[in-house]
Amino acid sequence: MNNIIRNCIYQGKNLFRDGSFLFWGMTYPIIMAVFFYAAFNGMMNVNIEDINIGIKENKGISNILEEIDFINVHKIDESEVSEKLESGEIDAFVDGNLNLIVKKSGINQTIIKEVVEQIKQILKLNRPVDGSEFSVSYVTGKNQEANSIVVIFYSLIAMVSTYGIYAGIATASLVQANLSNIGIRINATPLRKENFLIAGVIVSFLMNLLANAILLLFINYVLKIHLFNDIKYSAVFIILGNLFGVILGIFIGVSNKKSSNTKTLIAIAVTLLLSFFSGMMGPWIKVMLDEYIPFLNRINPVSIITNNLYRINLLGSTRSAVEGAIMLLFYCMVFLLLSYVFLRRKSYDSI
């Protein structure tokens, strides 16, 4: 036990002094979060705005339009139409024959078209109408805020929770004589490799968890984006993500004889690709995959974390949580067993 604690302290100091861990593990995720925030903040806060209609003065239609809640009527002269449309002051202009002039196609223009059309359609229907028919609402609305862009943040958190992969690779190379000088020394001494490996896993796991905590605090208190409503369930997935990352790193570290640079490249490619599929570069990629290859996002570990984080925190649903957690634990077990198979009884004829 003492050995493990001592190894933990040494490896922890080593990792903390490593410039690339400090940058890629701690600073880079914060920089990414700032960029995402700068770019997407405007898209996350949608507020419904009134629709502006231009109309010639003294037109009877203005009374009907003015009664509609979401419409602002601007009485303007026909000579000003182009200017007001160009400046965006009005979305559309209704002329004397109930025809529209617009600058571009869009949702506001379509809504205006449907409202104005209704007047013509009532005439066409040719039935007595007293007006009360149109004050009835036949719709029971259930509100669900749409905010697909926030998936990017959950995906970023999911990605960095697997960043323990790099520390995992470094730990694996420490106990292999063909990969590092320390590995040679450990293999030549009666020191137990397992202690070193266990200490490495603990340190990688805790350091990455610390990096995650700093990122989450930064997002919550500095950027003021409140992503977590259910800390308990969310923590389970972030911890499982960390565990998965470290174990996958060890697997990549021990399963081949490539150089440490190549292994890091493999790790970058794997985490980036899995995050890309889970929607980090834009939720539309995730949506597209969900439609055509739904199976992929159910087995992609980063997607499992991303999906569960937004379901738990924004949709209040924990239905897929158990399946997701079991899946991640299954991956951890498989990679741990495979790593063990690669590591056991390894001896070197010459180094």
Add this chain to the structure above:
Amino acid sequence: MTVFKYFLKIAIKNRWIIIMYVTIFFVMTVLNSNDAVKREESFVESKLNIGIIDNCNSELSNSLRKYLEAKNNIVDTMEDEDYIKEQIFLEVADAVVIIPEDFDEKVIRREESVLVYKDDRKPQSIQIENQINKFLAFANITYENGNFALKDVAEALNESVEVHVLPSGEIEGSGINTWFKFYFNFTGYVTIALYIAVIGVVMSDFRDENIDSRRRISSKRFLEFNREIYLGQLTLASAVTITFIIASIIFMRENIWNVYFLKYVVNLIVFSFSILCLTFLINNITRNKHAITALSTVLSLGTSFISGVMVPQEILGDKVLAVAKFFPTYYFVRVNESMINSLSDIGFDIFMQLLFAVAFLLLGLIFSRKDLLVQ
């Protein structure tokens, strides 16, 4: 030309970085080219993506469904609240309409008859509510002797108004223009990432202490060495920029006459020059490969996010744009996004990019002189 030859050799050794960025760029371009359709000269109604679940299956509910189907795009859904909420949250569907079993009776009693999941903050929620209320109000108006005159309703709802779109020179928002804007904006990101990463890594090899010492005692004149280095940088940068320009012509060969193509080409060349000067500055600040890779990632992604490469400038906040003005990418994007009649319209933004180039160059020279003095 030994230095020049080796500059290119080392650059080719780092071909994986080039291949990676160029692949990302072209994948994004191909994904985006689906939107590049024809010029939009007439009004196009905005269709919503809606899901419909009809539990009633009466004549009235079928007519409502057909009406909504004609006006909107239908997406698959299922009667499961969690599933529907996720569809709305992810914007797969703008609304999901559930028609209950006792739909007809509720309509006749003028009660709330359909359940609609939607985001109340979006204009799409007004649109779907309007469509449903209009259809059911019309149906109720025609209700007589226990029957709806749904044929009359359908006929009346076919009545429409004419919509005229204001003519303009280049048509903003048209598919082709959007494609060119996206394509050339995105070249901005790849140019920064590639120039800094590749040229930076090659330069850090050349400025390695041992190699630097060997160069100093060699017969190679410093001026000649520098000339060959800059020629190498220029060759590499030109190759990258020309590849992007030629690729855009290949992708959109028939449509380049429909946009002000020269604007994009001039803008990209000026921007590339500006970034080459930025690379010069970075190379004079650090020779550490890890720092160069980090700077390449952070500067390319960072300036792209805040300058409007990834999302349009209109969506970005004023504060963000105020910061973005301190980078040439902001002016580069502004030119790509502008609608112009002649090249003189973009004079200011081009001038600003050149100004940045000069500033980077001067700063680079200051750092380089400091470095020489230290040595």
